[in-house]
Amino acid sequence: MTGPAESDKDRKAQRVDADGEGASGPRAHDAANITGIEAASGHQSRVRVSYDAVADAYIDRVLHELRHKPLDRALLTAYAEQLQERFGARAFICDAGCGPGHVGAFLAGLGLSVTGVDLSPAMVARARMLFPALTFEVGTMTALAAADGRWEGLIAFYSVIHLTSDAEVRAAMREFHRTLVDGGLLLIAVHLGEHGDVTEHSEEMLGVGVDMDFRLFDADWLAQEVVAAGFTLEARLLRAPYPDVEVQTNRAYLLARRTAAVET
Numbered sequence: 001m002t003g004p005a006e007s008d009k010d011r012k013a014q015r016v017d018a019d020g021e022g023a024s025g026p027r028a029h030d031a032a033n034i035t036g037i038e039a040a041s042g043h044q045s046r047v048r049v050s051y052d053a054v055a056d057a058y059i060d061r062v063l064h065e066l067r068h069k070p071l072d073r074a075l076l077t078a079y080a081e082q083l084q085e086r087f088g089a090r091a092f093i094c095d096a097g098c099g100p101g102h103v104g105a106f107l108a109g110l111g112l113s114v115t116g117v118d119l120s121p122a123m124v125a126r127a128r129m130l131f132p133a134l135t136f137e138v139g140t141m142t143a144l145a146a147a148d149g150r151w152e153g154l155i156a157f158y159s160v161i162h163l164t165s166d167a168e169v170r171a172a173m174r175e176f177h178r179t180l181v182d183g184g185l186l187l188i189a190v191h192l193g194e195h196g197d198v199t200e201h202s203e204e205m206l207g208v209g210v211d212m213d214f215r216l217f218d219a220d221w222l223a224q225e226v227v228a229a230g231f232t233l234e235a236r237l238l239r240a241p242y243p244d245v246e247v248q249t250n251r252a253y254l255l256a257r258r259t260a261a262v263e264t
């Protein structure tokens with residue numbers, strides 16, 4: 001499962017004020033700095049604490065999930081090939097909101113050089129143990145520690161789903177644009193709301209108590225935000241959920257290329 005809590009019974013749908021929480025977070029780079037996020041964004045702090053708690057259960061659930069997701073494997077493989085054609089066999093990518101690192105590890109298996117970044121120190125600790133050949137850092141995608149133009153590719157698989165304010169989404173898109181080289185490739189995966197953009201609150205995930213919000217996106221809106229941040233949309237895949245493999249939400253995958261720098 002990669003997304004909203006498995007159990008619908010404890011899910012309380014609730015709309016979150018679109019501009020209620022601003023983009024935030026220090027250029028956090030390690031667990032100690034992460035405490036700064038609490039001051040800047042209470043809700044990112046709740047997401048961090050929640051994923052720290054659910055890390056082991058989440059890993060049990062998703063570590064081998066790509067075996068059962070042929071379209072995801074095909075898309076990730078095509079993504080790697082496009083990067084490699086332009087930037088070489090060991091192109092540098094960031095896996096933003098990497099969780100246990102299994103998606104980045106799939107790409108590393110195809111030859112890419114992968115650094116995972118995640119808000120949750122527990123996730124990062126486990127990712128380091130699971131995939132010791134890869135690099136993992138604690139941080140927030142709304143204020144990445146990486147230098148401008150650090151990456152040739154950046155993926156965000158089911159992680160921007162926790163950016164519940166529009167301001168946070170825009171901050172992340174700016175950071176993705178800033179840390180990618182010109183021509184760099186962005187690949188985002190999200191859940192889709194049945195009736196457009198909606199945010200839901202969860203207090204339970206995989207049998208573990210959590211306290212965090214999940215955003216189910218409107219694909220057109222997210223695509224517009226990606227383009228507004230300075231990307232050219234190259235592909236959009238919408239797919240139904242795989243039965244018995246994942247949460248039963250429709251999904252969108254957006255592939256976009258960094259174009260010119262945005263005037264701020």
Ligand SMILES: C[S@@+](CC[C@H](N)C(=O)[O-])C[C@H]1O[C@@H](n2cnc3c(N)ncnc32)[C@H](O)[C@@H]1O
Binds near residue numbers: 123
């Ligand atoms: C649903 S999991 C997805 C993990 C992995 N990408 C996957 O596909 O299974 C969401 C992950 O995003 C991380 N996350 C949430 N908000 C984040 C933020 N602002 N910056 C970095 N990571 C974040 C969480 O800690 C969690 O590990």
